[in-house]
Every structure is written in C-alpha cells, then in structure tokens.
Amino acid sequence: MIPSILPTYNRAPLSFVKGEGSWLIEADGRRFLDLGAGIAVNALGHANPRLVEALTEQAQQLWHVSNLYRIPQQQALADRLVNLTFADTAFFTNSGTESCELAVKMARKYWYEQGDAERVEIIAFHGSFHGRSAAGIAAAGSEKMTKGFGPILGGFTHLDWGDMDALRAAVTDRTAAVLIEPIQGEGGIRPLPDQDLKALREICDATGALLIFDEVQCGVGRTGRLFAHEWAGVTPDIMMVAKGIGGGFPLGAVLATEAAAAGMVAGTHGSTYGGNPLGCAVALAVLEEVATPDFLDAVNRKAGALRQKLEGLIDAHPEVFTGVRGSGLMLGLTCKAPAADVVKAGYDAEILTVPAADNVVRLLPPLNITDAEIAEAVARLDRAATAVAASVEKGA
Numbered sequence: 001m002i003p004s005i006l007p008t009y010n011r012a013p014l015s016f017v018k019g020e021g022s023w024l025i026e027a028d029g030r031r032f033l034d035l036g037a038g039i040a041v042n043a044l045g046h047a048n049p050r051l052v053e054a055l056t057e058q059a060q061q062l063w064h065v066s067n068l069y070r071i072p073q074q075q076a077l078a079d080r081l082v083n084l085t086f087a088d089t090a091f092f093t094n095s096g097t098e099s100c101e102l103a104v105k106m107a108r109k110y111w112y113e114q115g116d117a118e119r120v121e122i123i124a125f126h127g128s129f130h131g132r133s134a135a136g137i138a139a140a141g142s143e144k145m146t147k148g149f150g151p152i153l154g155g156f157t158h159l160d161w162g163d164m165d166a167l168r169a170a171v172t173d174r175t176a177a178v179l180i181e182p183i184q185g186e187g188g189i190r191p192l193p194d195q196d197l198k199a200l201r202e203i204c205d206a207t208g209a210l211l212i213f214d215e216v217q218c219g220v221g222r223t224g225r226l227f228a229h230e231w232a233g234v235t236p237d238i239m240m241v242a243k244g245i246g247g248g249f250p251l252g253a254v255l256a257t258e259a260a261a262a263g264m265v266a267g268t269h270g271s272t273y274g275g276n277p278l279g280c281a282v283a284l285a286v287l288e289e290v291a292t293p294d295f296l297d298a299v300n301r302k303a304g305a306l307r308q309k310l311e312g313l314i315d316a317h318p319e320v321f322t323g324v325r326g327s328g329l330m331l332g333l334t335c336k337a338p339a340a341d342v343v344k345a346g347y348d349a350e351i352l353t354v355p356a357a358d359n360v361v362r363l364l365p366p367l368n369i370t371d372a373e374i375a376e377a378v379a380r381l382d383r384a385a386t387a388v389a390a391s392v393e394k395g396a
C-alpha cells in the first residue's frame, strides 16, 4: 500500500519536535547538532528570537493580500536587496525552483524583445541542481532527474563542470544565457575558481549572452560574503536566490539588472504567494542580521576555525575522508568510505550532515553557530568517523 506521504524521499528515522539555535531536539530529548540547517535554509539557526519576533509581529497584522496590491514589506525587501547587490530589480518567489523558472523565462524574453526570438539556448553544467520543475530538471539535465517524465523542456546544452575550453567554444551568438551555480551544492560542494568565474563573465560579454548565477544554496552569507560571486569580483545579469533568504520561511527571489529584466512587463509573470507580507518580514530580519560586516566577518572567522579542525579530522581518519573543499560555511568532506555511511554514523553520534553527489558529506551549519558548537561538531564527527572506520575494517 502506498504510504500516505508520497514516498519520493528516503527519510532517516529521526523526527524533531523543537529547534534551538544549532540544535534539533527529538521527542525523547535527544539533542542533535544540526550541521545541515535544513540544507542551508536555517541561516540563523532554529527558532531565532529575532526571526520569531518578525514573524509573529507580522502574523498579528496581516498574512496575505495578493500581488494585486502594493505590499510595503515586499517593497522594503526589494529596496534592501537592490541596495546590497548588483541588481536593479527583484521578483519574489516561494522556492529556488520557482526562481529558476523565472530566470529562464526572463533570459529568453530578453532576446525576444531584442528581436531575436530564436535565441533561446541556455548553457548549463553536468552535476548542477536547479530544482525539480520542468525547467529545473531540464537545466540540470541528468538522466536521473529527467528520465520517465516525458518530453524535456528543450534549449539546454550541458557542459562538463569547470571545462573552460568547452565553454569558450559553446557560447556563441545563439546562446541566450549561461546558467551556473558559483559553487555546486547538490553536485558535491564544487566551487568554480574565481578566475574561471571572471573568464565566464568575459565569455558571456563577448557575445552578449546573459549570465545567470544560481545562488540558492551558496548565497545569503553562506560563503562569508553576502553572495558567493562577490569573492570573484564579477556580477551576473540575473541571480536566483532562495533557501537562506527566508531563514526557514519559504521564500525565494530573482534579482536582475534593469537591462536583463526589460522584457518582464506587467502580465508576463506572477505568483500568488511570492513576496507576501509574512515571508518578506522574515527576510528583512534575516538581512538585518546577515548583511552586516561584523556578521560576515564572524562567518569567515568561524569558517577558518571549522576548516582547520576538519583538516585534523581528515588526518586522523584517512580511511574515511580524503579532503575538504568549499567556501565559508559551505564545506564538503570528500570521502573514501561511502558518504552515506558517514551521514548515518552521524545520526548515532547525534550530529546532522547532508550527503551530496561525488561521495561528499556536506556541512552547512547555521551561520551563527558558536565556537563551542564548532568544537563539539568536530568531536561528534570524529566519533562518527571512528565508527565508520571500524565497520570498514570489519568488512575488509
């Protein structure tokens, strides 16, 4: 018999009743240190008092009105994001997937308005993840995501991650846009080097192709800058945002330059819930905290401390780990043992991590994790790795 929840997830046998900062608590009182943060969503941890206050204050005033009307919280959030980033304009969605839909539509509409309706081709990359909608799975392009779902949305070309020669050859005056995660998340925390991001911008500029960054996972302070692309000193034309921006409230955004957004006039796109007062009130509170030099400095300092401790962990368990990669508090432990075993052993050690492709264990802690929690996290990872090593030995 089919379960009452459509069984599209293989869930861990864990169920939490309460969250407190970097901790998730089960009904029996067991406390798990959460280095997954809902897959980079709970940027300020669980039940953050400032977010609770922003949400409950707004909930007592007004939940939802529709984008038929002006929404002051949405206006304030758009103004803030435009102020903080390359963008001139913002559209609010409820998820990263919906941000992908609009990014693709916006890029194609741009060329349509330029009188080049045939310029629809979007170049994307193997190993990427852009969501589960028809456009999202087409953009990622893997057989795993697309097989069995009928005709796949056309107009996507996929290149190997980091193959800059292939990219130079592929981007032509037929290319509408290049869509890329500056750091692949689901693909295994694979950063594109800064010099390659710079080269990518130049390659796009040479033909006018628009550059779309998917910062759904790597954005909103995760790498120690407000957005990951800031490290490379280049800006996109369009950017997808979600996950951390809502701190746990479902919210996403597409940010764009005025030129890239030129085709998106009244009636061309919409969303019932996108940018509603609740989501925007919470996101404003998230940015108030995250988009400050002091907060981002702290992220960088903690990232350095975590990374240093992880190097020690890797040295202590060469039969389990091979290295660490990533940026800021978006780190991936590359594994020799199966990454899934490490994640599972973490459950016994009461630490939560997230598996990714390429046999990687992802660490995406709340950005306000404390130094003591970082030390505790590495101690628990050490326990998990010891258990994995013991079972590897037994199996051998």
Ligand SMILES: *Cc1c(COP(=O)(O)O)cnc(C)c1O
Pocket (backbone or CB within 6 Å): 094, 095, 096, 097, 098, 100, 129, 130, 131, 132, 181, 185, 186, 214, 215, 216, 217, 218, 242, 243
């Ligand atoms: C999670 C994710 C998405 C999809 O976001 P949803 O909110 O799950 O729809 C898209 N792109 C990247 C890079 C992601 O990590």
